[in-house]
Amino acid sequence: MVSTFETATEIRPFHVEIPEEALDDLRGRIAATRWPEKETVNDQTQGVQLATIQALVRYWSTHYDFRRFEARLNELPQFMTEIDGLDIHFIHVKSPHEDALPLIITHGWPGSVIEMLNVIGPLTDPTAHGGSAEDAFDVVIPSMPGYGFSERPATTGWDPIHIARAWIQLMKGLGYTRYVAQGGDWGAQITDVMGAEAPPGLLGIHSNMPGTVPPEVSKALATGGPAPTGLSDEESRAFEQLSFLYTKGIGYATEMNLRPQTLYGLADSPAALAAWMLDHDAQSYEDITAAFEGNAVGNLTRDEVLDNITMTWLTNTGISSGRLYWENTLGFFDVKGVSVPAAVSVFPRELYQAPRSWTEKAYPKLIYFNEVDQGNHFAAWQEPDLFTTELRAAFSSLRNGRSS
Amino acid sequence: MSATVETAVEVRPFQVEVSEEELADLLRRIAATRWPSKELVADRSQGVQLSTLQALAGYWSTDYDWRKAEARLNALPQFTTEIDGVDIHFIHVKSQHEDALPLIMTHGWPGSVIELLEAVGPVTDPTAHGGRAEDAFDLVLPSLPGYGFSGEPDDVGWDPGRIARAWAELMHRLGYTRYVAQGGDLGAAVTDAMGRQAPEGLLGIHMNLLVTTLGGGPTPDDSDEAHAALDALATFRATGFGYFLEQATRPQTIGYALLDSPVALAAWMLDHDTDSYQKITNAFVDGHPAGGLTRDHILDNITLYWLTGTGASAARAYWESGRATALAAGEAPPNVSVPVGFTTFADEIFRAPRSWVEGSYPNLMYFNEVDKGGHFAAWEEPDVFAKEVRAAFKSLR
Numbered sequence: 008m009v010s011t012f013e014t015a016t017e018i019r020p021f022h023v024e025i026p027e028e029a030l031d032d033l034r035g036r037i038a039a040t041r042w043p044e045k046e047t048v049n050d051q052t053q054g055v056q057l058a059t060i061q062a063l064v065r066y067w068s069t070h071y072d073f074r075r076f077e078a079r080l081n082e083l084p085q086f087m088t089e090i091d092g093l094d095i096h097f098i099h100v101k102s103p104h105e106d107a108l109p110l111i112i113t114h115g116w117p118g119s120v121i122e123m124l125n126v127i128g129p130l131t132d133p134t135a136h137g138g139s140a141e142d143a144f145d146v147v148i149p150s151m152p153g154y155g156f157s158e159r160p161a162t163t164g165w166d167p168i169h170i171a172r173a174w175i176q177l178m179k180g181l182g183y184t185r186y187v188a189q190g191g192d193w194g195a196q197i198t199d200v201m202g203a204e205a206p207p208g209l210l211g212i213h214s215n216m217p218g219t220v221p222p223e224v225s226k227a228l229a230t231g232g233p234a235p236t237g238l239s240d241e242e243s244r245a246f247e248q249l250s251f252l253y254t255k256g257i258g259y260a261t262e263m264n265l266r267p268q269t270l271y272g273l274a275d276s277p278a279a280l281a282a283w284m285l286d287h288d289a290q291s292y293e294d295i296t297a298a299f300e301g302n303a304v305g306n307l308t309r310d311e312v313l314d315n316i317t318m319t320w321l322t323n324t325g326i327s328s329g330r331l332y333w334e335n336t337l338g339f340f341d342v343k344g345v346s347v348p349a350a351v352s353v354f355p356r357e358l359y360q361a362p363r364s365w366t367e368k369a370y371p372k373l374i375y376f377n378e379v380d381q382g383n384h385f386a387a388w389q390e391p392d393l394f395t396t397e398l399r400a401a402f403s404s405l406r407n408g409r410s411s
Numbered sequence: 412m413s414a415t416v417e418t419a420v421e422v423r424p425f426q427v428e429v430s431e432e433e434l435a436d437l438l439r440r441i442a443a444t445r446w447p448s449k450e451l452v453a454d455r456s457q458g459v460q461l462s463t464l465q466a467l468a469g470y471w472s473t474d475y476d477w478r479k480a481e482a483r484l485n486a487l488p489q490f491t492t493e494i495d496g497v498d499i500h501f502i503h504v505k506s507q508h509e510d511a512l513p514l515i516m517t518h519g520w521p522g523s524v525i526e527l528l529e530a531v532g533p534v535t536d537p538t539a540h541g542g543r544a545e546d547a548f549d550l551v552l553p554s555l556p557g558y559g560f561s562g563e564p565d566d567v568g569w570d571p572g573r574i575a576r577a578w579a580e581l582m583h584r585l586g587y588t589r590y591v592a593q594g595g596d597l598g599a600a601v602t603d604a605m606g607r608q609a610p611e612g613l614l615g616i617h618m619n620l621l622v623t624t625l626g627g628g629p630t631p632d633d634s635d636e637a638h639a640a641l642d643a644l645a646t647f648r649a650t651g652f653g654y655f656l657e658q659a660t661r662p663q664t665i666g667y668a669l670l671d672s673p674v675a676l677a678a679w680m681l682d683h684d685t686d687s688y689q690k691i692t693n694a695f696v697d698g699h700p701a702g703g704l705t706r707d708h709i710l711d712n713i714t715l716y717w718l719t720g721t722g723a724s725a726a727r728a729y730w731e732s733g734r735a736t737a738l739a740a741g742e743a744p745p746n747v748s749v750p751v752g753f754t755t756f757a758d759e760i761f762r763a764p765r766s767w768v769e770g771s772y773p774n775l776m777y778f779n780e781v782d783k784g785g786h787f788a789a790w791e792e793p794d795v796f797a798k799e800v801r802a803a804f805k806s807l808r
Contacts, residue, residue, distance in 0.1 A: 032445075036443075039440075040671050041670050041671050041720070042667075042670060042671075043663070043666040043667065043669070043670040043720065043722065043723035043724070044563055044565070044720075044723065044724065045565075046662075046663040047564060047565055047566060047567050047727065048567060053661065053662055053663040053727065053730055054660075054661035054662060054663030054664030054665070054666070055661075055663060055664045055667070056663065057663070060667060159448050160451065161448070161449075161451065162451055163451045163452060255660050256660070257656070258653075258656040258657035258658075258659070258660040258661045258664075259657065259661065259664070261652065261653045261656045261657070262653035262654065262656070262657050263653075264653070265458075265650055265651070265652065265653040266457065266458035266459075266653045266654070266682055267450075267457055267458055268447070268450040268457040268458030268459055268460065268461070268678075269458030269459045269653075269654070269678050269679060269681075269682045270458070270668070270675070270678075271446075271447065271459070271464065271668075271672065271674045271675045271677075271678040272665075272667070272668025272669070272671065272672045272674075272675030272679075273447070273668070274445050274446060274447035275444050275445050275446075275668075275671075275672040275674055275675055276667065276668050276671040276672040276675060278667045278671050279667045279668030279671055279672060279675060281667075282663075282664050282667040282668075283664060283665075283667075283668070285664075286661055286664040323445065323447060323448075325447070326447040326448070327447070327448055330451065330457070333457055
């Protein structure tokens, strides 16, 4: 492992260095924002509300430290390595504990490695965070192609399958021969694909947005048809949640799936980018709105939200990150054929609550299933301690000496 | 009629006056555009291509002159009048010919009254444009609520049905007791609604988009042309629906880009349908416009949206339509009782076969297929369009 990792030509240390001019330009654009009139409703049913985005922009321009995300990233060991012709940025933090379990965590959209920063301490240094030495992980947190400081692909083909294969290469390049993988959102798709590819060394996966929807249910959702008969209460609830998502909550995903390039505002307008990134799902939007009203839910604070948006602005990756929707050919919530041991945590404010019945069918080697009582789509970001507890429990059976 | 129209409190003359500062701000923003990386494909399949939009921005900031558009608008009699709480802007051109038939024409999205300006001459002054005095219309071109110089509604409910009722009130206020209505795109939805409401005085309607079918209405017939139309509709729903869904569900979210970034607005407005996108791209990249879809005309329309700051409010019309559909809960609307004319333009999103139009409008008085012109028929082919409108309404004079 050591020999590969320390080959400087292959893996280069990386530091974020944002030129002052870029920050000045951002400040100038924020100050010059030209606003639309207020929405004509008193809720979020027409999209991101003017009061929310104006509160965000006000905080951005007056209180937010534009170098905050840079400082946070630069406190961590960051690297760049070329995989399949593309420079991949990743954070790599090793545990002080021996026998730590290597873990690759993948973020989603509209996220980035920023979502994962607060779980790094608890995962790599459990004894300082209420855990025991046997809970330790070495963590690898890559930026997906076109996201953050990873290179923007200049050719097509970087779909979740390609990314999953790149991650397998990355872990191999780092010399890890036994490791686990975790993800939510796109990270969950990529992690599922890794679990379906089942490369040597991948001991198991954990997902907080599992793909469990049976084919007949998926078909009914895609065609807007009625729910198949015979669903349990839990399954019916999941169907209703996904049905709402597909009819009312998927405009952003459809646009990025069909026409990511048309969203020029993501490159040219900070307010447009911020609004687009806030409008992911009703629950996280509600929590982020609360944050800008001064009532953050969990760790999803104003500064955290702006770290992510500011990094996306400064790397000009609004459109390149959206292209992943264009590339994708997998059903978001479909079963992906995972064959390795799999663990699932169900967060109560996730897009849908995966029923245990579907989860058991989707992941034949289900080693862990738990429904927790708080957390939205951005589980690691909003509830880092809970998320960490889940990962420790999920993977404990796969550690040395405790698995076959 | 004159007694009503000249009541100054109700119908006020209107002139477009844009300040130099607003134009300077626009130019500054275009010059300061921060571009994304180029799309990864060699066609429009990822959206508006960087080269198209950069050509547009280049022309916008160097050769384009908004003052010409302003002068074109101000050369026409324009008015505003408050209807149902919203100031409605409209152009009102009377024909010199007696017995001209009053006609209210409604634009769509991403259009405005700009798309109908080329048709004003042929429609109101037929003898100067290859027609006869008997073909003359008095023309009313309103700006939809939330579009152009009309006011932006601050309450919900401005769906096509409510707009249709406002148009009937407008025609009534102008003193017209016998008139016809025409529209494409959202204007077709409004015109269709007028036909269903059948206000007193409405003699008939003509449309150039079959909105009933777009919304999932009947598609009878097993002919080749019906199959081709079904395929075109399926393609649109599968690959061209992003802007539609976003505007129908989250207009405010996209609105921030449309208000703050001129190129974001331009790109969003260019990405309507494949045919018009290609024609507009040709106009900017190769300098080969299709008919009236010239660079200047395209930018007149985009600049109007920018200067009036109506990107979000215009998009909201889709949300309103969606809400109205949900409220109707599948209940069939009343039939159109007035006579209907319809023209299928060759390059429209789908070529509606006669059987489909008859299926939606049993009272079909006129149907024709023409061999050129796309979604923006009046804009692209004003002469063909005017001929169709003349022919469609001939029997109602």
